[in-house]
Amino acid sequence: MTENFWLINSNRSRVKRFSKNNQNKDKFFEYMFIDSGRILGVLGKEPPLMTTREELKVDKARDEWRKLIAQGWRRTKPVWEDY
Template identity: 55%
Template structure:
């Protein structure tokens, strides 16, 4: 695991190479599991030609933080970039 995916502790945003989709990774602070930490991964579609409107949120999944770090790193490796919060 590299330093970028280790930083995934509270919230992080990524945008795909063609700027049509965003992902938000946020820690589930209300987690009741005493053994594992979980993150929400929200996916959204960029709206408008310049992304002037907030993305339309499509999906939300909750996964273990280790799996979220792996997914984050896979996206970075495939060309996704860190971006500012979109909503």
């Protein structure tokens, strides 16, 4: 199982999951998936609606993490299970 890192925005309406792409075929670079979701209803009662998935090199994913933290996003516990 892949370790996931989660962020939630300040008004608790959107989440992002960062996870390493272990199926990557590139021998030179590591990649991470960034899954974005929208919270529907009460957080924790039902999983968020996944809206997008992007794949970035690890260094670009770290830059994105730092940018989101600077915008007020915070770490959170997992809000949906792996599929």
